[in-house]
């Protein structure tokens with residue numbers, strides 16, 4: 001399966017090198033220096049102005065580059081950000097590189113090319129001369145994994161192997177024997193997955209249209225409306241996209257909508273809707289009947305939802321801006337009558353690292369505490385308004401117990417009127433066997449097991465009085 005860093009609504013993605021890497025392709029035409037320079041600028045923009053790598057990329061990289069060249073630059077820039085700790089260790093040892101700025105980023109970018117086998121260490125040496133007169137041991141990149149294996153401290157060894165801060169390594173090591181598989185998967189490229197919009201047609205209809213447009217795809221194994229895109233295609237310039245036939249959406253995210261299972265003509269409060277990835281999947285499951293009320297604390301995210309809903313032909317979506325600590329009265333009223341309250345809560349996002357290369361560096365231990373507090377508060381708010389028989393669907397894109405199972409266990413103690421609805425009851429045995437946790441209770445998706453983003457979801461029902 002070909003893979004992609006999902007680029008929001010742009011069409012950037014990592015190719016399987018269908019073209020020569022841009023660095024090397026440009027070597028004879030004098031474009032090499034410029035391409036490395038562009039990647040250095042992307043990293044500089046990201047570091048200096050606190051932009052997301054995606055925003056930095058969109059600002060710096062000229063649109064006249066071909067999609068494949070842009071994809072190649074995105075691959076090296078994002079991969080370098082993700083692997084920074086590994087690469088720095090290779091070039092500078094445990095103390096890291098002793099210099100900063102653009103030369104440091106050029107060194108890391110060249111080391112990434114060496115690590116991915118696209119550039120010989122000698123060639124990296126020669127190219128680095130343009131950035132600094134000092135020599136760096138680019139050859140050490142080729143022996144990096146062996147060097148890391150000799151590190152005695154298990155936390156440091158894991159953190160360097162999988163490129164993350166020690167405190168996160170400590171948390172991921174709690175996965176025991178599967179921790180390394182998970183670490184590897186979180187450093188891999190995410191597949192390109194789209195969701196067929198049932199308001200326009202079926203997955204099979206969409207697949208036929210993609211085939212006619214020479215885009216190869218295959219039905220997802222888990223998400224019933226998902227298609228994995230198998231080749232390097234500029235998805236967002238296709239007419240099928242502009243006509244609302246599909247949305248780019250990870251298979252795990254699609255499964256959260258299935259797990260929400262809105263009843264026909266149901267009312268769903270999507271309380272943390274963002275720009276509406278799950279809102280639109282729910283609107284389609286409801287076949288344009290019932291209502292999905294999409295709420296968020298960020299006006300800009302809700303603003304993105306509006307054109308997306310129009311393109312998808314979703315007429316059952318409403319939206320409301322909410323405060324961080326309370327829902328306005330009309331939203332509370334809606335919640336009291338809702339069949340489902342989806343809490344797709346803000347979380348540490350570890351399960352989505354494949355798509356957000358910078359996330360492992362930006363999150364801090366204190367963020368976890370405040371996220372867990374917000375998560376519990378959102379559960380409490382929904383629990384107090386939930387009517388008998390209605391359900392809260394609590395979902396995260398993290399793998400950490402404190403934000404997942406532990407939140408649900410604590411919520412059940414605080415709210416004895418809630419009970420868990422098991423995954424099997426909602427999804428049926430065949431699918432639940434593949435996507436539920438070992439006890440069959442929660443939805444539990446992992447990149448190393450399912451090749452989806454890491455997701456957790458639990459369903460809590462209000463007992464009848």
Ligand SMILES: C[S@@+](CC[C@H](N)C(=O)[O-])C[C@H]1O[C@@H](n2cnc3c(N)ncnc32)[C@H](O)[C@@H]1O
Pocket residue numbers: 253271272273274275276277278279295296297298301322323324325344345346347374
């Ligand atoms: C995991 S994201 C939602 C993703 C979205 N549901 C989707 O499928 O694309 C979490 C969202 O929660 C929002 N958020 C953060 N704190 C919130 C709060 N107190 N109430 C409601 N939304 C909040 C964030 O702005 C963010 O958009």
